[in-house]
Amino acid sequence: MNYKKIYSFDKSYSEIINIINPSSYKDLENKTNESRNFITIGSNLSYVPAAFGKNIISISTSAFNKILYFNEKEKIIIVESGLKIYELLNFTFKYKLWIPQIPGYPLITIGGAVAANVHGKNASIFGSISNSVIGLKIFHKDHGWLNLSNEKNKEIFDLTIGGFGLTGTIIAITLKLEEIKNFFFETTTEDVMSVKESAEKINICNRENFLYSLNFFSLNKKNNSKGLLFREKSIEFRSILNTEIIFKTQKKFQISIWNQYSIKLLNRLLLYYFKFKKKKIKTIYSVLFPFYGKESYFSFFGKQGFLESQILIDFKKVDIFLEEFENLAIFFKPSIVFFSVKRNSGEHLYLRFEGNKINIAFDLVKNKNSILFLNSLYKVYIKLNAIPSIIKDSNLDLETFNKTYIYADQFRSKLSNFDPKRVYKSELSNRLKL
Amino acid sequence: MKYLILGASKGLGLCLSESLAKIGHNLVILSRNLRDLEKIKSSLELKYKISVDIYNLDLSNDIEEINKFFQNNHSNLKNIDGIFLTAATMDINDIVIDNASIVRDLINSNLKSQIIFIYKFYEIFKVKKQGLIVGFGSVAEMLGRSQNILYSASKKFLKSFFESLIISTSNNNISIHFYILGYLNTTLSSSKKLFLPRGNVQKLSKKIIENINKKNIYTYFPSWWIVISYLFINTPFFIKRIIFNFFKNEKY
Numbered sequence: 001m002n003y004k005k006i007y008s009f010d011k012s013y014s015e016i017i018n019i020i021n022p023s024s025y026k027d028l029e030n031k032t033n034e035s036r037n038f039i040t041i042g043s044n045l046s047y048v049p050a051a052f053g054k055n056i057i058s059i060s061t062s063a064f065n066k067i068l069y070f071n072e073k074e075k076i077i078i079v080e081s082g083l084k085i086y087e088l089l090n091f092t093f094k095y096k097l098w099i100p101q102i103p104g105y106p107l108i109t110i111g112g113a114v115a116a117n118v119h120g121k122n123a124s125i126f127g128s129i130s131n132s133v134i135g136l137k138i139f140h141k142d143h144g145w146l147n148l149s150n151e152k153n154k155e156i157f158d159l160t161i162g163g164f165g166l167t168g169t170i171i172a173i174t175l176k177l178e179e180i181k182n183f184f185f186e187t188t189t190e191d192v193m194s195v196k197e198s199a200e201k202i203n204i205c206n207r208e209n210f211l212y213s214l215n216f217f218s219l220n221k222k223n224n225s226k227g228l229l230f231r232e233k234s235i236e237f238r239s240i241l242n243t244e245i246i247f248k249t250q251k252k253f254q255i256s257i258w259n260q261y262s263i264k265l266l267n268r269l270l271l272y273y274f275k276f277k278k279k280k281i282k283t284i285y286s287v288l289f290p291f292y293g294k295e296s297y298f299s300f301f302g303k304q305g306f307l308e309s310q311i312l313i314d315f316k317k318v319d320i321f322l323e324e325f326e327n328l329a330i331f332f333k334p335s336i337v338f339f340s341v342k343r344n345s346g347e348h349l350y351l352r353f354e355g356n357k358i359n360i361a362f363d364l365v366k367n368k369n370s371i372l373f374l375n376s377l378y379k380v381y382i383k384l385n386a387i388p389s390i391i392k393d394s395n396l397d398l399e400t401f402n403k404t405y406i407y408a409d410q411f412r413s414k415l416s417n418f419d420p421k422r423v424y425k426s427e428l429s430n431r432l433k434l
Numbered sequence: 435m436k437y438l439i440l441g442a443s444k445g446l447g448l449c450l451s452e453s454l455a456k457i458g459h460n461l462v463i464l465s466r467n468l469r470d471l472e473k474i475k476s477s478l479e480l481k482y483k484i485s486v487d488i489y490n491l492d493l494s495n496d497i498e499e500i501n502k503f504f505q506n507n508h509s510n511l512k513n514i515d516g517i518f519l520t521a522a523t524m525d526i527n528d529i530v531i532d533n534a535s536i537v538r539d540l541i542n543s544n545l546k547s548q549i550i551f552i553y554k555f556y557e558i559f560k561v562k563k564q565g566l567i568v569g570f571g572s573v574a575e576m577l578g579r580s581q582n583i584l585y586s587a588s589k590k591f592l593k594s595f596f597e598s599l600i601i602s603t604s605n606n607n608i609s610i611h612f613y614i615l616g617y618l619n620t621t622l623s624s625s626k627k628l629f630l631p632r633g634n635v636q637k638l639s640k641k642i643i644e645n646i647n648k649k650n651i652y653t654y655f656p657s658w659w660i661v662i663s664y665l666f667i668n669t670p671f672f673i674k675r676i677i678f679n680f681f682k683n684e685k686y
Contacts, residue, residue: 023444024470063444066477080473091481 011305042109049427081111117162135174184237216267256302310361332373335365441521516566544588
């Protein structure tokens with residue numbers, strides 16, 4: 001038993017929790033023998049407290065980080081859930097293979113990625129990680145070891161992908177790999193005058209490899225959400241990718257510097273920088289993990305942390321959403337650092353953040369105004385049938401969740417059938433009554 | 435080269451297996467947990483393109499079982515160039531208690547089996563005229579205690595045994611390395627509240643591999659434990675008891 005104070009990534013929630021570190025499968029069986037509530041913890045990089053909670057024992061998967069099987073010809077790999085994203089890529093890149101749904105930080109575990117059903121910047125083509133998962137092995141305190149796939153225990157398989165660890169501990173994952181030709185990308189940058197313009201351009205060119213924008217929000221200007229559109233195309237480049245790279249946890253000082261002046265300064269500097277840097281060659285790792293090495297961005301929100309909201313919305317409704325967003329922003333005056341816009345694809349099921357929609361995310365400095373703004377904005381989400389991301393927003397309330405996740409009750413009822421005692425819980429599941 | 439690692443399924447043994455595999459050495463790994471050994475074998479073979487043989491062996495078994503293991507697998511074991519005895523067993527019931535099975539398990543796995551392994555391989559290495567035997571002690575042996583009694587006593591015995599091995603092998607090409615380990619950041623110790631910092635298992639593993647071609651090694655890790663050890667060894671027992679009473683909540 002190891003008592004430790006841990007925080008959600010957005011610093012909205014902290015708890016002194018008990019973490020157990022099973023060193024083997026047998027150890028996992030033994031350590032979960034007592035009748036308590038559990039949840040699985042990987043790297044604990046979720047914005048929200050999905051891997052811990054009050055009076056809940058967190059099971060670390062740090063010892064389960066092996067590659068169990070690989071078949072280059074069939075393009076199949078079986079890995080343990082504690083393997084980190086970059087460790088998987090370091091291995092598969094040697095064979096010019098990968099899974100294309102890569103979340104934005106290298107130290108996220110594969111198990112965490114499956115539990116949150118993550119997507120990457122190329123979600124318009126490849127959707128979320130559910131498209132690459134063909135099998136799972138989970139351990140449940142009462143049900144023991146279960147193999148899950150479309151052929152075996154399909155219902156639990158579907159509940160587990162994007163199920164935030166509530167069906168048990170994901171131990172092994174079978175992934176279908178895709179070929180990748182190039183490990184280098186050419187990034188070109190284009191100025192956009194508004195979030196609307198970003199959404200329009202992204203909606204038209206939705207088959208491009210990586211297309212996304214960063215927009216800055218100002219209440220005082222006519223063109224109040226100027227920004228940059230990034231196109232990242234894979235290119236042949238006479239250089240070899242280092243597949244022995246080790247990404248390490250970056251510790252940064254928590255200093256609160258974001259306010260209306262520093263945000264404005266950051267916006268101007270970035271716009272100015274990219275005026276002269278229209279083209280750049282990057283490795284796939286820099287493209288996939290843009291925040292690695294730039295963690296200061298988050299630490300500059302200070303000890304109180306930040307708020308992020310990410311939604312999926314029909315392209316046709318983007319206009320009206322932005323109008324309502326601006327009206328509320330004028331009223332509440334929240335401090336918005338930036339927007340990002342991209343396109344997603346897939347089918348919304350249970351708790352999965354999927355759909356053929358525009359994906360808009362924005363970060364806010366955490367203060368009273370921002371919270372009031374966000375709480376009012378939730379009503380706009382409900383009105384416009386936008387789907388807010390569960391894993392990004394720890395402020396998301398039960399009412400908004402119930403009204404925007406139309407399959408939430410199905411998830412609840414199937415989960416209760418599978419696990420009537422509801423052994424696996426977290427702050428997130430308690431808040432959203434899952 | 436081909437190395438054998440005893441207790442390869444977790445902690446230092448696992449880390450050492452990974453480090454040796456990374457530089458291309460073939461491995462023979464042993465542990466009491468076959469499920470874990472199988473997955474370690476797959477992982478190391480896939481990642482580093484080496485060969486890994488696995489043996490499911492419980493060191494707490496009676497000595498006859500260990501002897502039988504050697505008889506049955508002699509042809510494979512004779513090709514081994516060095517052994518790493520990382521296995522260690524602790525039990526929360528390792529206190530002053532009349533329990534024959536706990537006594538047998540702890541003494542067999544921490545001491546008797548390891549000595550059998552050393553003697554068997556000593557014979558193999560003598561024929562080959564070279565070989566490496568790496569053992570691991572613990573700072574737990576410095577001070578009597580109310581828990582982990584047999585574990586610490588076994589480590590004290592092992593320390594003396596390795597000192598004798600170093601002296602006995604001074605005229606041949608068999609290398610003897612002995613590391614006396616302080617607290618390490620393994621899953622075994624992660625839940626324990628300790629008064630001194632933990633050593634990094636990866637660093638230890640790196641150090642062991644850097645020393646692999648040296649004749650004899652007898653050292654502490656982390657190295658600053660040598661100072662604490664020196665002070666303890668030269669401290670009268672009645673003072674040690676006072677210190678023990680002060681730290682008595684600490685479980686090694």
